[in-house]
Amino acid sequence: MLVPTGVPEALPKGQRAALISLLVDDDPAIYQMVRRKILSYGNSACDWLRPELLSSDPVMRRRALEIVHHLARQNSDERFLAFCLNNGEELDLELAAGLLAQTQYPDANAQAYQALYDAWAAELRERIDFAAQPEQVLGIINKYLFEDLGFCGNEHYNDNAENCYVNRVVDRRTGNPITLCIIYLFLARRLQLPIAGIGLPGHFICRFQSSTREIYIDVFNEGHFWTKADCIKHLIKSNHGLQDGYLSPVSPRRMLLRMCANIHQTCSNLEMTDEVARMQRYLVALAK
Numbered sequence: 296m297l298v299p300t301g302v303p304e305a306l307p308k309g310q311r312a313a314l315i316s317l318l319v320d321d322d323p324a325i326y327q328m329v330r331r332k333i334l335s336y337g338n339s340a341c342d343w344l345r346p347e348l349l350s351s352d353p354v355m356r357r358r359a360l361e362i363v364h365h366l367a368r369q370n371s372d373e374r375f376l377a378f379c380l381n382n383g384e385e386l387d388l389e390l391a392a393g394l395l396a397q398t399q400y401p402d403a404n405a406q407a408y409q410a411l412y413d414a415w416a417a418e419l420r421e422r423i424d425f426a427a428q429p430e431q432v433l434g435i436i437n438k439y440l441f442e443d444l445g446f447c448g449n450e451h452y453n454d455n456a457e458n459c460y461v462n463r464v465v466d467r468r469t470g471n472p473i474t475l476c477i478i479y480l481f482l483a484r485r486l487q488l489p490i491a492g493i494g495l496p497g498h499f500i501c502r503f504q505s506s507t508r509e510i511y512i513d514v515f516n517e518g519h520f521w522t523k524a525d526c527i528k529h530l531i532k533s534n535h536g537l538q539d540g541y542l543s544p545v546s547p548r549r550m551l552l553r554m555c556a557n558i559h560q561t562c563s564n565l566e567m568t569d570e571v572a573r574m575q576r577y578l579v580a581l582a583k
Contacts (some may be wrong), residue, residue, distance in 0.1 A: 306336070311343055311357040318347075319354045326358070333362055341366055367401035372573065379551075379580035388482055388547040395554065396462040398573070403462040411465065412478075415444070416485035423486070429508050429536065430520070436482065437518030444468065448475060448515035452561075456570070459558045473499040473553055479514045491544035494553060496533045502544070552581040 306314065317329045333340045342360065347359035375394045378386075389412075393405030422435050438444045445468045452458035452471035461477060464470030476492055476499050483501075485491035493502050495509065500521065501512040511521035526542055535541060545553070559574035 305339070315343060315347060315358070315359075318358045328583070330358070330362060334365065338366060338370065350455075363415060364401065368398060371397040371401045376576065376580055379577060380583070384546040384548045386547050386551065388477065388550060391547065391551045392461040392477060392554070393484065395551070395577075396460045397418050398458070399460055400462055408462060408465060412481045412485065416482050418484070419482065419486060429503055429510055432488070433503060433510065433512060433518065433520070436486075438514075440479070440482075441517040446475065446478070447517065448472065453564055454561075456558055456563075456565070456567075458563045459554060459561060471557060473550065473557060474513045476501050477550065477554075479512070492550055493526075493542060494545040494549065495529055495541055498529065499553070500526075502542075546579060552578065555581065 314329060314332060315370045317325060318333075320326050320329070321384050333344070336343075344359040347355050348363070350356050350359070371394070375398050377445065378391060378394050382391075388406070389409065393403070395501045396403045397405070417441055419436060422439065423432055425432065447469050449455075449458050449469040449471065454580070457463040457467065458476060461470075461474055464478065473492075473494075478491060479501050481488060488503065489505055490501050490503050493500050498513075498515070501514055503510040503512065509523065511523070511526055513519040513521055523542070527537065530537060530541060555574050555577045559571060559578060562570040562574060
């Protein structure tokens with residue numbers, strides 16, 4: 296039988312049990328050695344450890360769970376990197392956001408979140424008169440998201456990476472500007488509304504644009520409407536010019552890149568070295 300390069304040959308059941316039993320050793324050096332050995336067997340080690348997740352020994356449960364979680368994140372990391380390398384500017388942002396979430400939260404159920412967005416959109420279809428003026432349509436969306444569902448911008452979003460992952464923003468009903476805008480875009484797509492993401496420097500907003508109307512939506516601030524003049528004021532205040540194309544719609548790939556850049560910045564602020572290195576890999580892949 297061929298064994299994948301870098302993966303040791305399968306252990307006999309008795310040796311496997313002896314190795315696992317050492318996970319609860321009091322000596323940190325022995326624990327780390329055993330952990331490295333188990334990790335070297337890759338995904339097959341998850342099958343060995345699953346029974347230990349129900350162990351009566353809390354130390355065994357905790358250490359087995361940590362290794363299983365580590366391997367799951369490793370798999371999610373590989374899937375997300377492959378997605379970044381194999382998809383273009385118009386990638387599936389909802390799928391991408393779900394895959395990114397699983398790199399940190401491997402148990403996040405992307406299908407469950409998609410079903411939730413479907414349910415929210417279905418509720419909005421019942422409330423919206425699509426023949427009404429855009430302000431009325433957007434006002435109903437804003438009321439539903441920010442009053443009924445309780446979403447709001449987190450003023451301290453740089454202090455916690457949870458504000459950067461769509462699943463945690465949905466769970467906690469708070470997040471950073473781009474992640475809140477992305478949830479708004481998920482609903483807009485389901486409702487077939489002409490809404491795009493606009494990447495202002497230091498801020499992210501949405502824009503409704505039809506043949507006759509242009510409305511900018513500050514999702515982070517409960518959907519407050521901006522005019523183009525408000526956007527220009529923001530650009531002037533932040534020492535940027537219109538020639539840079541900041542009022543142009545951002546492609547899904549660029550939005551994903553910005554999401555990863557935000558996580559990178561937050562983790563840098565928090566001195567989370569491993570997470571910074573992980574995000575750097577994603578940024579390099581998306582910048583290609």
